[in-house]
Amino acid sequence: MRLLHYQPMATILQNIDYKERYEQALAIIESQQKTIESQQYTIESQQLEILQLKRYIFGSRHERFTAAGLPTGMPTLFDIPAIAEQIIESTSTVSYQKKSTRLQPNHKGRNGFPESLRREEQIRYPEGVDMNKVNKIGEDISETLAYKPCEVYVKKIIRPRLIDKATGRNMQARRRRNVVLKRVMQMPV
Numbered sequence: 001m002r003l004l005h006y007q008p009m010a011t012i013l014q015n016i017d018y019k020e021r022y023e024q025a026l027a028i029i030e031s032q033q034k035t036i037e038s039q040q041y042t043i044e045s046q047q048l049e050i051l052q053l054k055r056y057i058f059g060s061r062h063e064r065f066t067a068a069g070l071p072t073g074m075p076t077l078f079d080i081p082a083i084a085e086q087i088i089e090s091t092s093t094v095s096y097q098k099k100s101t102r103l104q105p106n107h108k109g110r111n112g113f114p115e116s117l118r119r120e121e122q123i124r125y126p127e128g129v130d131m132n133k134v135n136k137i138g139e140d141i142s143e144t145l146a147y148k149p150c151e152v153y154v155k156k157i158i159r160p161r162l163i164d165k166a167t168g169r170n171m172q173a174r175r176r177r178n179v180v181l182k183r184v185m186q187m188p189v
Contacts, residue, residue, distance in 0.1 A: 113143055118153040120146070124173040125160065134162040134171065142175070 125131070138161040146155040162171045 113145060113154045119156050120153055121156045121158060123158045123160070126162065126171045126173045129162065129171060133166065134164055137161050137163050
């Protein structure tokens with residue numbers, strides 16, 4: 001049986017090469033920093049990719065187009081890895097009163113026809129409506145200038161807006177379009 005030989009602590013401390021240990025620690029720190037940098041780059045590029053995918057999925061139509069990058073394996077001009085965009089989220093609270101001034105015209109549409117002209121009223125209801133089953137909720141009035149030989153008058157067309165009591169459906173007579181047919185003059189060539 002062999003006995004172990006123990007050395008005093010002072011002789012152990014004298015045998016340690018501190019410079020070598022310091023260089024080893026620096027090498028370990030440098031390799032860890034390179035690993036951290038590569039992991040940070042990977043995280044930033046993945047965050048950017050997630051942001052682009054979210055924009056693609058949840059964004060509006062004009063944001064859906066994403067330009068295709070270079071095909072894999074194709075070298076870039078300088079072979080430098082792309083730097084991912086930084087995502088910065090910030091919130092700020094701003095409270096103020098905004099006074100806005102806008103120009104409102106005095107004119108409320110075209111001028112009406114003179115009151116001195118004779119008015120001829122027509123009330124147009126929707127076709128096939130039982131007036132006992134509907135309520136009147138408003139009306140649209142349109143005035144057009146009409147003429148007969150030796151007379152000018154105003155044709156006033158009233159189209160009531162109705163609502164069905166049972167179904168709640170809105171109804172109104174259709175507006176007739178004024179179609180003016182022009183004669184084509186035949187001229188000799």
